Amino acid sequence: MKITTKVFGEITIEDDRIIHFPSGIIGFPELTDFALIHDEEKGAGAIHWLQSIQEPAFAMPVMDPLIVCPDYNPEVDDELLRPIGELVPDEILVMVTVTIPSDLTRMTVNLRGPVIINALEKKACQVIVEGDAYPVKYPIYDILNSRKKAGE
Numbered sequence: 001m002k003i004t005t006k007v008f009g010e011i012t013i014e015d016d017r018i019i020h021f022p023s024g025i026i027g028f029p030e031l032t033d034f035a036l037i038h039d040e041e042k043g044a045g046a047i048h049w050l051q052s053i054q055e056p057a058f059a060m061p062v063m064d065p066l067i068v069c070p071d072y073n074p075e076v077d078d079e080l081l082r083p084i085g086e087l088v089p090d091e092i093l094v095m096v097t098v099t100i101p102s103d104l105t106r107m108t109v110n111l112r113g114p115v116i117i118n119a120l121e122k123k124a125c126q127v128i129v130e131g132d133a134y135p136v137k138y139p140i141y142d143i144l145n146s147r148k149k150a151g152e
Contacts, residue, residue, distance in 0.1 A: 003056045022083040062095040068140045074129040084123035093117040108137040
């Protein structure tokens with residue numbers, strides 16, 4: 001399928017790359033189908049995009065939380081994960097949303113609202129982690145900058 005996106009222009013998304021969110025994502029329950037993509041010119045890098053299939057102008061930057069928080073291991077109630085099927089440890093992908101303001105030094109990730117993807121079944125959900133262990137706005141600019149300088 002071809003869609004014209006705000007971030008990448010016109011792209012083709014194969015049907016087998018579509019990830020279904022049975023309950024949508026937080027704040028956008030009507031958006032249920034996404035593709036996880038990255039900028040081919042920049043390589044896979046740290047930031048990917050959850051590109052909406054229903055709303056081509058909507059793409060949400062996401063990244064692997066372990067890049068910026070190596071001990072990230074939130075506890076999530078199994079009941080919240082039931083809609084995305086049986087989870088096999090090696091087939092679970094956890095991503096966190098990235099906020100990229102005009103002042104890049106204020107870039108953050110939301111460690112309290114991870115996106116859990118069942119790669120086998122191509123289903124996902126966004127959950128809220130209970131408690132105060134993980135913040136909604138975790139600063140990442142300095143971490144990414146240090147990694148870049150170190151050549152990671």
